Amino acid sequence: MKTYQDVRDFLEKSQDEFSVKFIKRGTNQLRHMRCKKFVKEALKGGEQSYNAKDYLLVNVFDLDAKHYKCFPLDGLKEILVDGEWHEVVPK
Secondary structure (H helix, E strand, C coil): CEEHHHHHHHHHHCCCCEEEEEECCCCCCEEEEEEECCCCCCCCCCCCCCCHHHHCEEEEEECCCCEEEEEEHHHEEEEEECCEEEEEECC
16 A cells, blocks of 8 residues: 555656556546656657646656646556555555
8 A cells, every 4th residue: 555655755766667547637537547757758848837746746658648647646546566556545
């Protein structure tokens, strides 16, 4: 079992691919995304118009869609790390 802080700590350091299952805001649908942090090849320049952390969002590169997306940290249900799914709980 992982907490939000455990996930944040992992994401701050990880260069590896990982998967997440989360509840999408607005539609309440369970979504699955295979993603990676720190992908520089797809950057097109410019700055985000908002701070993702203010909205509990995590910026990632979606490896299937081949572009950047966000997922809500407070909607995160599971994270796949090193071949093992971990349930995510608020605290």
